[in-house]
Amino acid sequence: MPELSVIVHGPNTQDHLTGLLDSLTAHPLPDTEVVVAAVGDWARETARRHAPHVQVLPLPDGTPDATARAAGAAR
Known part of the structure; x- marks a missing residue:
């Protein structure tokens, strides 16, 4: 199955x-x-609320961009 x-990370x-x-x-x-690799509570809750059909990979606030990318790729 394609993945x-x-x-989505950063100020915007x-x-x-x-x-x-x-x-x-x-x-x-x-x-x-x-x-969706969701960094922080807001991103995690938004992803779950807006798109319940996607899998949300929760990451803690302050997760660096490179770490978030690695977590998403490793999934």
Whole structure:
């Protein structure tokens, strides 16, 4: 099964994460597992609320970008 891993990290997270999740909901990718590496409580809760069909990989606040990428890739 193809996999799409998404990492939204940094100061514009609130603007980009909701838009991305809404787009994935509006245009589903059939037979594709979508994994969102969510850094912090806000991102995790937003991902779960906006797109319950995606798998959320929760990461603690302050997780560096490289660590978030590695966690998403390792998944």
